[in-house]
Amino acid sequence: MSDKPRTAGRVLLLGGGNMGGAMARGWAEQGSAGAIHVVDPQPGEALRASIEAGRLTHSTAVPDERFDVVVLAVKPQTMATALPPVRAAVGPQTIVISVAAGTTTKTIADHLGDGVAIVRAMPNTPALIGRGITGCFAGENVSQQVRDLAESLLSACGPVVWVAKEADIDVVTAVSGSGPAYVFLLAETLAAAGEAAGLTPELAMTLARHTVAGAGELMVRSEDAPAVLRRNVTSPNGTTQAALDVLMGEGGLAPLMRRAVEAAKRRAAELSEG
Ligand SMILES: NC(=O)C1=CN([C@@H]2O[C@H](COP(=O)(O)OP(=O)(O)OC[C@H]3O[C@@H](n4cnc5c(N)ncnc54)[C@H](OP(=O)(O)O)[C@@H]3O)[C@@H](O)[C@H]2O)C=CC1
Numbered sequence: 016m017s018d019k020p021r022t023a024g025r026v027l028l029l030g031g032g033n034m035g036g037a038m039a040r041g042w043a044e045q046g047s048a049g050a051i052h053v054v055d056p057q058p059g060e061a062l063r064a065s066i067e068a069g070r071l072t073h074s075t076a077v078p079d080e081r082f083d084v085v086v087l088a089v090k091p092q093t094m095a096t097a098l099p100p101v102r103a104a105v106g107p108q109t110i111v112i113s114v115a116a117g118t119t120t121k122t123i124a125d126h127l128g129d130g131v132a133i134v135r136a137m138p139n140t141p142a143l144i145g146r147g148i149t150g151c152f153a154g155e156n157v158s159q160q161v162r163d164l165a166e167s168l169l170s171a172c173g174p175v176v177w178v179a180k181e182a183d184i185d186v187v188t189a190v191s192g193s194g195p196a197y198v199f200l201l202a203e204t205l206a207a208a209g210e211a212a213g214l215t216p217e218l219a220m221t222l223a224r225h226t227v228a229g230a231g232e233l234m235v236r237s238e239d240a241p242a243v244l245r246r247n248v249t250s251p252n253g254t255t256q257a258a259l260d261v262l263m264g265e266g267g268l269a270p271l272m273r274r275a276v277e278a279a280k281r282r283a284a285e286l287s288e289g
């Protein structure tokens with residue numbers, strides 16, 4: 016392969032559900048890919064408007080042509096049936112990017128060919144608004160040029176980071192791939208606690224949503240570590256301290272989060288076994 020920079024060119028997206036839809040909408044809106052073709056029996060809501068507006072093309076089966084980039088965004092459990100038709104879309108220069116939790120580069124290469132350049136990427140759903148983060152692993156046939164191209168495509172969804180070991184993608188999955196769900200749960204439980212303490216459900220949810228969103232934005236924009244931002248809220252012997260004594264006490268959030276991340280990592284490893 017030459018050193019000439021490559022552009023994403025024609026992109027085939029297999030699976031236009033929550034994650035595929037979030038990425039493709041970002042690419043279509045930002046013009047990050049030359050042309051995007053989505054294969055999905057029934058694309059999700061995020062994509063339908065882009066397809067109707069002509070920003071993406073769509074079919075229910077894999078077209079009989081080769082693509083520059085193939086993005087695999089179907090459930091890991093459907094890979095075994097979804098991958099065989101993709102083989103015809105993959106040529107010697109095609110880059111395959113898989114966002115599937117647990118599906119290994121070996122499994123993908125078994126279906127698509129040993130020489131194929133495979134990048135495993137783990138984005139998250141804030142990609143929908145360009146505010147995700149993606150962790151990547153480069154398989155053995157991935158050149159620097161391919162890596163750069165994958166990174167430029169994925170960076171439409173937010174920052175891109177790389178891990179050196181394939182197994183670490185399972186940890187990325189457990190932290191940032193699944194992570195938005197933990198944060199939404201935090202908002203849900205904060206609202207429920209506010210309601211239990213006497214607020215109306217609507218007011219409790221408004222306070223919780225804006226608190227999580229504002230704290231998240233402050234964390235992104237501030238140069239201070241989250242621990243410093245936390246201490247800035249915490250007056251000595253004040254209300255926050257009273258709450259944090261519970262959340263940071265024995266059996267509090269830290270051991271609970273550790274168990275949750277371990278469980279997600281374990282599940283990713285199980286998925287890789289099929
Ligand atoms: N959701 C998330 O936050 C994240 C998900 N991922 C990964 O992304 C992948 C997709 O997850 P998610 O988007 O949540 O799942 P979804 O179920 O929302 O999307 C998958 C889509 O693929 C479609 N599909 C099923 N079989 C085929 C096929 N053979 N060819 C083409 N399309 C097909 C499904 O259609 P139908 O519903 O009709 O079966 C569905 O629309 C998973 O591997 C997951 O691990 C990674 C990071 C984050």
Ligand SMILES: O=C(O)[C@@H]1CCC=N1
Nearest residue numbers: 115116188192193194
């Ligand atoms: O729950 C899942 O398996 C996928 C992977 C990361 C987020 N959603």
